[in-house]
Amino acid sequence: MILQHKFIELVPPVLEEGVLYISVEYCSAIHKCVCGCGNKVVTPLSPTEWKLTFDGKSVSLNPSIGNWNFECKSHYWIIKNKVKFARRWSDEEIEKGKKEEAELKAKYYKKRRRKK
Template sequence: MLHARLEHRFTSLIPDNLEPGILYISMEYATAAHGCCCGCGEEVVTPFTPTDWRIDFDGETVSLSPSVGSWTLRCRSHYIIKRGKVIKAGAWSDDQVETERRRERDAKQRYYGQINTAPPYFHSAPPEVPEKRNSFIVRFRDWLGL
């Protein structure tokens, strides 16, 4: 790994040009981005969601979990960011990558599928409209027979 540490920077927006060795964190957009730690220059984006990454800030350092696996990049880097340190993790085979992608898809389906499991609300028939009633004066005249 070219970068053994990442300095964190909290920001509203992720800049267009990422400085090497900086982990940009946007809480507003629930995402982090950094240049790949191998030094290849590719941008790595890690969204914070219940099924993707999570960030831990201890007041001084940042940890990102789970590991960062850049399987779509040519470098295929794999590392962990723990308390600002970059820890190289082992390379994964294509089978391991595919297994993890399946696990991620299943996790998303379980999580997001549970949110909207109720059938959409609709009436099988149009709602009943109350019968229009005549005004009091019209009903009173009818009662009087006028």
């Protein structure tokens, strides 16, 4: 599956299937879940969330997108506009990943506070 990317200021009221909307101003990338469930996926762009790479032709998001709060629990990468599906995580892996992510964020912000 290939996603088209569109740089926008504001997210449109209706999302098109197969489009990754990118708002640099609001530091977000938004799309409909690629599994087809129709859920809106918001990936905040920040040092502790997702990183967007634009090479002038295509976009990539890192890390992978795990829709753990959706019924579908889809898990995939967006690399150079292509969706690469990842294996489904167990509930234990999801909880471990959430905990590790929270710890990394706390460590990042603690370090930033010390620099001020």
